[in-house]
Amino acid sequence: xxxSIKQILARESAGGAVLIRGWLRTARHSKNVSFLExxxxxxxxxxQAVASPDLAEYEETVRKLATGCxxxxxxxxxxxQGKGQxxxxxxxxxxxxxxxxxDYPLQKKRHSLEFLRTLGHLRSRSNTIGAVxxxxxATSRAIHDFFQQRDFxxxxxxxxxxSDAEGAGEMFRVSTLxxxxxxxxxxxxxxxxxxxxxSEAHLTVSGQLEAEIAAHSHSKVYTFGPTFRSENSxxxxxxxxxxxxxxxxxxxxxxGLAELAETFLKSVFRDVLEACPDDFAFFDQxxxxxxxxxxxxxxxxxxxxxxxxxxxxILEASGRDFEFPVRWGIDLQSEHERFLxxxxxxxxxxxxxxxxEIKAFYMYMNEDGKTVRALDVLVPGVGEIxxxxxxxxxxxxxxxxxxxxxxxxxxxxxxxDLRRHGSVPHAGFGLGFExxxxxxxxxxxxxxxxxxxxxxxNAAF
RNA sequence: UCCCCGGUAGCUCAGCUGGUAGAGCAGGCGGCUGUUAACCGCCUUGUCGUAGGUUCAAGUCCUACCCGGGGAGCCA
Numbered sequence: 001x002x003x004s005i006k007q008i009l010a011r012e013s014a015g016g017a018v019l020i021r022g023w024l025r026t027a028r029h030s031k032n033v034s035f036l037e038x039x040x041x042x043x044x045x046x047x048q049a050v051a052s053p054d055l056a057e058y059e060e061t062v063r064k065l066a067t068g069c070x071x072x073x074x075x076x077x078x079x080x081q082g083k084g085q086x087x088x089x090x091x092x093x094x095x096x097x098x099x100x101x102x103d104y105p106l107q108k109k110r111h112s113l114e115f116l117r118t119l120g121h122l123r124s125r126s127n128t129i130g131a132v133x134x135x136x137x138a139t140s141r142a143i144h145d146f147f148q149q150r151d152f153x154x155x156x157x158x159x160x161x162x163s164d165a166e167g168a169g170e171m172f173r174v175s176t177l178x179x180x181x182x183x184x185x186x187x188x189x190x191x192x193x194x195x196x197x198x199s200e201a202h203l204t205v206s207g208q209l210e211a212e213i214a215a216h217s218h219s220k221v222y223t224f225g226p227t228f229r230s231e232n233s234x235x236x237x238x239x240x241x242x243x244x245x246x247x248x249x250x251x252x253x254x255x256g257l258a259e260l261a262e263t264f265l266k267s268v269f270r271d272v273l274e275a276c277p278d279d280f281a282f283f284d285q286x287x288x289x290x291x292x293x294x295x296x297x298x299x300x301x302x303x304x305x306x307x308x309x310x311x312x313x314i315l316e317a318s319g320r321d322f323e324f325p326v327r328w329g330i331d332l333q334s335e336h337e338r339f340l341x342x343x344x345x346x347x348x349x350x351x352x353x354x355x356x357e358i359k360a361f362y363m364y365m366n367e368d369g370k371t372v373r374a375l376d377v378l379v380p381g382v383g384e385i386x387x388x389x390x391x392x393x394x395x396x397x398x399x400x401x402x403x404x405x406x407x408x409x410x411x412x413x414x415x416x417d418l419r420r421h422g423s424v425p426h427a428g429f430g431l432g433f434e435x436x437x438x439x440x441x442x443x444x445x446x447x448x449x450x451x452x453x454x455x456x457x458n459a460a461f
Numbered sequence: 462u463c464c465c466c467g468g469u470a471g472c473u474c475a476g477c478u479g480g481u482a483g484a485g486c487a488g489g490c491g492g493c494u495g496u497u498a499a500c501c502g503c504c505u506u507g508u509c510g511u512a513g514g515u516u517c518a519a520g521u522c523c524u525a526c527c528c529g530g531g532g533a534g535c536c537a
Contacts, residue, residue: 432537
């Protein structure tokens with residue numbers, strides 16, 4: 001394989017022959033010399049190739065090169081005479097591998113992210129999306145590193161599931177039945193017993209329940225995979241297909257989970273900043289000024305922990321005229337979360353111990369009988385990036401809760417059975433991968449974080 | 462899904478109380494002694510989102526729909 005441009009730029013010294021292949025970010029021609037800035041995606045910075053009219057192919061090839069052309073350049077790596085880069089290539093050969101039409105839509109100038117979204121096949125060549133993809137990659141690695149270093153098992157939870165485990169959201173149906181003429185039972189309903197899996201199947205909305213199974217054998221596990229919600233959400237923070245990270249830890253309570261969440265986020269932020277300094281310089285300059293120092297502050301300071309009841313008191317005492325009135329028992333609305341994270345503490349805030357009524361059935365009931373051991377991590381700008389809880393591991397308490405809520409007891413038989421055999425206190429959280437990348441890059445819309453975003457009405461690329 | 466705003470050249474936008482479309486960038490041609498999202502000169506580019514309607518006349522006013530943005534709900 002060729003040495004990447006990133007590797008070449010990291011060399012200790014100039015000198016020696018180099019060969020690069022990539023795409024032109026810009027081509028600047030003047031009478032006696034042409035400058036070609038070549039990128040191969042390995043890093044934010046491109047490598048400048050300098051071509052003189054002495055080259056045999058100068059008039060025919062070099063002079064005609066423009067933004068977007070695919071090229072191969074051979075030459076010597078030299079110290080740059082100009083400012084702005086350490087090294088450049090003194091070209092001895094420039095080959096046009098693939099030209100561009102004069103309708104090539106990407107310019108050297110800034111494009112709107114909305115326009116780039118219509119060019120899903122080309123936008124990864126732009127500065128912003130290119131940087132996002134590198135940071136996304138680095139974030140993914142940092143997440144695996146964090147868990148692997150701590151002996152967490154990477155569990156591949158299923159993508160196709162039979163039950164809507166926690167009512168987490170609308171689900172996409174998976175079926176091989178003839179949609180136009182499905183088999184019917186005697187009542188006239190679609191007979192899913194004849195479907196591929198012998199019953200109704202959907203794309204997963206969460207790997208949590210499977211992670212709980214694995215936590216009861218391997219103690220510390222995490223999932224990291226695609227998740228699907230068919231809700232008609234049209235916001236800058238929702239995708240119909242997104243990646244979720246779900247650690248699940250046996251012998252862990254809510255306090256242990258809060259500590260894990262904080263350590264985890266800080267570790268990921270630190271690793272990603274270190275892995276992509278050029279990309280962050282770009283985000284800091286062009287996308288979200290101050291993002292780097294903001295992340296550094298978060299890494300160095302403690303998260304604020306706030307029990308729900310206390311959060312309500314703070315909101316009530318704020319004197320704000322919220323659209324949704326504040327009282328104990330309400331679910332926190334966007335405006336409340338924003339106030340807490342962006343104005344009150346100005347950093348990530350961990351809200352804990354929510355009223356049971358507004359949380360899922362599987363969360364551990366506190367001694368007060370009113371609140372459950374749940375936890376949300378709220379960050380400025382994005383809102384909730386982590387939601388988790390200590391799970392109810394007491395069989396009788398869980399069974400009563402399922403019955404109280406009128407949930408289908410038989411569908412949860414194995415989930416309940418897990419509480420009958422070697423049940424232990426355990427806790428876990430879910431983290432929206434794209435939301436984390438959104439937060440650390442400062443990119444406003446989650447559709448620019450996913451390389452191929454799926455949203456209501458659009459899965460074009 | 463709801464509320465608000467928008468859709469004009471390849472892109473980013475201007476276009477007043479209705480009178481028949483424009484600037485920068487991109488692109489083409491030429492120039493320039495090493496440039497940095499280079500620079501200088503000249504040139505080209507339009508179903509004004511779609512379909513109806515009002516009017517002597519619609520980019521401009523009205524209606525519906527489509528798409529995009531901001532906010533909300535739901536959530537990660």
